[in-house]
Amino acid sequence: MTKIKxxxxxxxxxxxxxxxxxxxxxxxxxxxxxxxxxxxDLIEIGIPFSDPVAEGPVIQDADLxxxxxxxxxxxxxxxxxxxxxxxxxxxxxxxxxxAVFGYGTDRFLARCQSVGIDGLxxxxxPYEEREELAPFCDQYGxxxxxxxxxxxxxxxxxxxxxxxxxxxxVSSLGVTGVRESIQTNIESIVKAAKTVSDIPCAVGFGIxxxxxxxxxxxxADGIIIGSAIVRLIGQYxxxxxxxxxxxxxxxxxxxxx
Amino acid sequence: xxxxxxxxxxxxxxxxxxxxAVNDLEKxxxxxxxxxxxxxxxxxxxxxxxxxxSLLYYAEKMTKDLGGAKxxxxxxxLNHTGSHKINNALGQALLAKKMGxxxxxxxxGAGQHxxxxxxxxxxxxxxCEIFMGKTDTERQALNVYRMELLGAxxxxxxxxxxxxxxxxxxxxxEWVSRIDDTHYVIGSVMGPHPFPTMVRDFQAxxxxxxKAQILEKEGRLxxxxxxxxxxxxxAIGAFYHxxxxxxxRLIGCEAAGLGVDxxxxxxxxxxxRVGIFHxxxxxxxxxxxGQIAPVYSISAGLDYPGIGPEHADLKDTGRAExxxxxxxxxxxAFEYLSRTEGIIPAIESSHAVAHALKLAPTMGKDQIMxxxxxxxxxKDVAAIARYRGVDIHD
Numbered sequence: 349m350t351k352i353k354x355x356x357x358x359x360x361x362x363x364x365x366x367x368x369x370x371x372x373x374x375x376x377x378x379x380x381x382x383x384x385x386x387x388x389d390l391i392e393i394g395i396p397f398s399d400p401v402a403e404g405p406v407i408q409d410a411d412l413x414x415x416x417x418x419x420x421x422x423x424x425x426x427x428x429x430x431x432x433x434x435x436x437x438x439x440x441x442x443x444x445x446x447a448v449f450g451y452g453t454d455r456f457l458a459r460c461q462s463v464g465i466d467g468l469x470x471x472x473x474p475y476e477e478r479e480e481l482a483p484f485c486d487q488y489g490x491x492x493x494x495x496x497x498x499x500x501x502x503x504x505x506x507x508x509x510x511x512x513x514x515x516x517x518v519s520s521l522g523v524t525g526v527r528e529s530i531q532t533n534i535e536s537i538v539k540a541a542k543t544v545s546d547i548p549c550a551v552g553f554g555i556x557x558x559x560x561x562x563x564x565x566x567x568a569d570g571i572i573i574g575s576a577i578v579r580l581i582g583q584y585x586x587x588x589x590x591x592x593x594x595x596x597x598x599x600x601x602x603x604x605x
Numbered sequence: 606x607x608x609x610x611x612x613x614x615x616x617x618x619x620x621x622x623x624x625x626a627v628n629d630l631e632k633x634x635x636x637x638x639x640x641x642x643x644x645x646x647x648x649x650x651x652x653x654x655x656x657x658x659s660l661l662y663y664a665e666k667m668t669k670d671l672g673g674a675k676x677x678x679x680x681x682x683l684n685h686t687g688s689h690k691i692n693n694a695l696g697q698a699l700l701a702k703k704m705g706x707x708x709x710x711x712x713x714g715a716g717q718h719x720x721x722x723x724x725x726x727x728x729x730x731x732x733c734e735i736f737m738g739k740t741d742t743e744r745q746a747l748n749v750y751r752m753e754l755l756g757a758x759x760x761x762x763x764x765x766x767x768x769x770x771x772x773x774x775x776x777x778x779e780w781v782s783r784i785d786d787t788h789y790v791i792g793s794v795m796g797p798h799p800f801p802t803m804v805r806d807f808q809a810x811x812x813x814x815x816k817a818q819i820l821e822k823e824g825r826l827x828x829x830x831x832x833x834x835x836x837x838x839x840a841i842g843a844f845y846h847x848x849x850x851x852x853x854r855l856i857g858c859e860a861a862g863l864g865v866d867x868x869x870x871x872x873x874x875x876x877x878r879v880g881i882f883h884x885x886x887x888x889x890x891x892x893x894x895g896q897i898a899p900v901y902s903i904s905a906g907l908d909y910p911g912i913g914p915e916h917a918d919l920k921d922t923g924r925a926e927x928x929x930x931x932x933x934x935x936x937x938a939f940e941y942l943s944r945t946e947g948i949i950p951a952i953e954s955s956h957a958v959a960h961a962l963k964l965a966p967t968m969g970k971d972q973i974m975x976x977x978x979x980x981x982x983x984k985d986v987a988a989i990a991r992y993r994g995v996d997i998h999d
Binding site for chain 1: 607608616617618619620621622623624625626764765770771774777778781782783784879880881882883884889891892893894895896897
């Protein structure tokens with residue numbers, strides 16, 4: 349069993365996202381420990397990208413803040429290498445294809461392995477292009493986490509079969525960001541995925557409240573929250589540790605109860 | 606290797622949410638491409654609405670002045686809406702309509718593609734929304750008003766560098782939000798498969814015509830074909846039917862802004878390296894960590910950090926050459942063609958004219974050069990006046 353699957357053992361998983369370097373890497377470091385201590389089961393670390401096409405304004409702004417503070421892929425690796433032994437939850441990267449390719453795909457994944465990154469999510473690499481990354485992920489033992497969308501239809505089967513770690517179920521059309529209501533029939537997507545694979549399914553895009561978290565935990569193995577956390581980081585800057593701690597605690601309670 | 610490759614370039618690097626839409630588009634395009642009725646309708650629109658074929662004009666004064674190759678201008682500037690963009694907009698909009706789409710969205714840089722798309726949307730009775738970098742809405746204000754006149758809604762894009770790249774980002778974001786009734790009319794030979802192939806096919810009418818026209822006028826093929834390159838749609842259109850004629854030099858002229866050795870440029874082939882962005886593998890201006898570079902050119906239409914994947918492959922195989930042209934050279938050429946031939950070219954096309962000014966005198970009088978004048982320069986007059994420090998009240 350991969351380390352990622354442990355996050356889903358005997359409970360619904362709460363996956364929290366933050367952009368590395370927003371507002372700076374020292375804050376990111378503190379946030380990783382804070383999130384772990386307050387019940388986040390898996391942390392998705394965004395490597396900021398100049399043009400995050402799948403993100404809404406909240407995470408776009410976070411990426412911009414991170415890049416403006418001088419964050420680079422190299423500095424993110426260095427920070428994580430230092431703290432990884434003290435962090436017990438699985439860590440996965442979320443970034444765009446050119447951040448990986450531009451760094452050198454082989455070198456990037458070798459570094460992921462040596463630092464202890466468990467998985468990789470790349471929203472602009474669909475099933476058809478997974479060979480761009482999959483051979484390197486396999487070589488270095490990093491799970492390549494795939495996404496399915498409300499528009500995937502019959503594609504769900506092959507994507508779920510190929511996904512590693514968990515399956516990222518995109519809840520809605522559009523980009524990331526907090527939504528008042530989510531219309532998609534998540535239950536049917538998860539059911540379809542489960543017919544071909546026992547891979548855990550986690551729902552993301554638009555979730556922000558404990559009620560939504562609880563609701564989607566009925567149908568899926570976990571939930572992913574990004575923009576709602578990043579919004580707090582944006583609002584409080586370096587003082588965001590306590591507000592984030594409080595917020596993720598309420599979500600963790602909703603997921604784990 | 607996945608679908609839609611040109612050598613190592615191309616592919617379909619897009620979010621999963623769009624994959625079924627792009628696959629549908631590929632299937633429908635493959636069908637309609639061979640459909641007689643579709644081709645008849647498109648040809649009729651080209652001829653009766655856009656004014657094709659466009660002229661191939663012998664620039665006699667320019668030829669004599671430069672004292673070298675015989676120069677012909679392919680007059681895409683004479684098309685309805687003033688540029689080659691109408692070729693692609695008509696093709697894609699007609700296809701979208703056949704597919705049952707009712708709404709068109711598009712990015713635009715200089716505004717020419719936005720105007721072409723808004724025009725076609727008006728003609729075919731479709732809704733239209735255009736995304737344009739805020740910087741570009743300011744330097745091309747006239748085109749913003751033209752699009753609005755045509756019934757389109759124009760969204761100024763305030764993210765990133767507020768230019769063409771950001772307009773593309775925002776149009777992709779819009780498409781992911783609303784796919785069912787909406788077609789994204791990508792304006793250049795870029796993006797995920799099938800766009801680079803489909804847009805090239807719609808623009809290939811340019812080289813098909815050049816070939817027939819030059820054979821009629823000169824009885825032989827040209828020695829060189831020049832075109833400006835941003836994403837590269839007018840260039841691939843002008844090159845395509847000559848790719849197999851190896852004796853014809855194909856030269857793409859990219860925007861070097863303040864100079865290739867300065868950060869303020871958009872010369873992708875000169876300064877970029879292979880990357881993956883906006884749905885495709887190709888050359889991109891980027892930093893060592895793959896962050897896309899904030900590029901610059903006086904020409905909003907060439908102010909883009911990438912280039913279409915077919916050009917990237919033509920560069921790799923050596924079949925085409927790509928040369929950088931600075932703002933200053935392009936503005937000089939803009940003025941030169943205006944005064945010499947009475948033709949005001951778009952500032953984009955002026956990049957190709959600028960290289961011709963250097964190249965033509967080095968060629969023999971028995972040689973022939975074709976420059977693709979991809980658009981007309983009326984839209985640029987105010988910006989060129991500003992560049993020259995002339996205060997005009999418009």
